[in-house]
Amino acid sequence: MSELLSDTARENLLEPLFKTGWTMVEGRDAIEKEFTFKDFTEAFAWMTRAALWAEKWNHHPEWSNVYNHVTVTLTTHDVGGLSTLDAKLARKMDSL
Numbered sequence: 214m215s216e217l218l219s220d221t222a223r224e225n226l227l228e229p230l231f232k233t234g235w236t237m238v239e240g241r242d243a244i245e246k247e248f249t250f251k252d253f254t255e256a257f258a259w260m261t262r263a264a265l266w267a268e269k270w271n272h273h274p275e276w277s278n279v280y281n282h283v284t285v286t287l288t289t290h291d292v293g294g295l296s297t298l299d300a301k302l303a304r305k306m307d308s309l
Contacts, residue, residue, distance in 0.1 A: 215289050215291065215292055215296035215297060215298050216292055216296060217242075217289075217292050217293070217294050217295065217296060218294070218295045218296060218297065218300075222297070223295070226297065226300035227244065227295070227300065230244065230300065230303050230304070230307075233246075233307050234246050234247075235303055238286060238288075241288060242288060242293070242294030242295050243286050243287060243288035243294070243295065243299075244286070244287050244288075244295065244299060244303060245284065245285060245286040245287070246284075246285055246303070246306075247282055247283070247284045247285075248282070248283045248284075248285065248306070249281060249282055250281045250282075250283070251281060252280075252281050253278075253280050253281055255281065256278055256280070256281050256282065256283050257278065259283065259309055260276070260278060260283055262309050263285075263302075263305070263306050263309055266302065266305050266306075266309075267302060270298065270301065270302065272289070272298040272299075272301075272302055274286065274287055274302065274306075275287075275288075285303075285306060287299040287302055287303055
């Protein structure tokens with residue numbers, strides 16, 4: 214089971230993500246990012262690849278898709294905030 218990120222872990226795991234466009238969600242212990250693709254097909258293909266990793270790691274994002282934009286919010290509901298799983302999935306999404 215995951216646990217909330219400590220202050221040190223937040224600094225080590227989240228700071229690199231902020232440099233790639235992830236931001237804190239106002240009023241929540243969560244991070245979000247908007248991904249933009251050439252068209253709907255590319256956006257949907259990316260979501261499919263991301264979904265396979267999310268399912269493999271049993272950690273599912275909150276997300277929405279409008280044409281070529283995918284907005285992703287990550288938090289770990291079981292612990293009530295950010296965990297290592299969120300950072301791990303964010304890094305994977307960035308690499309897809």
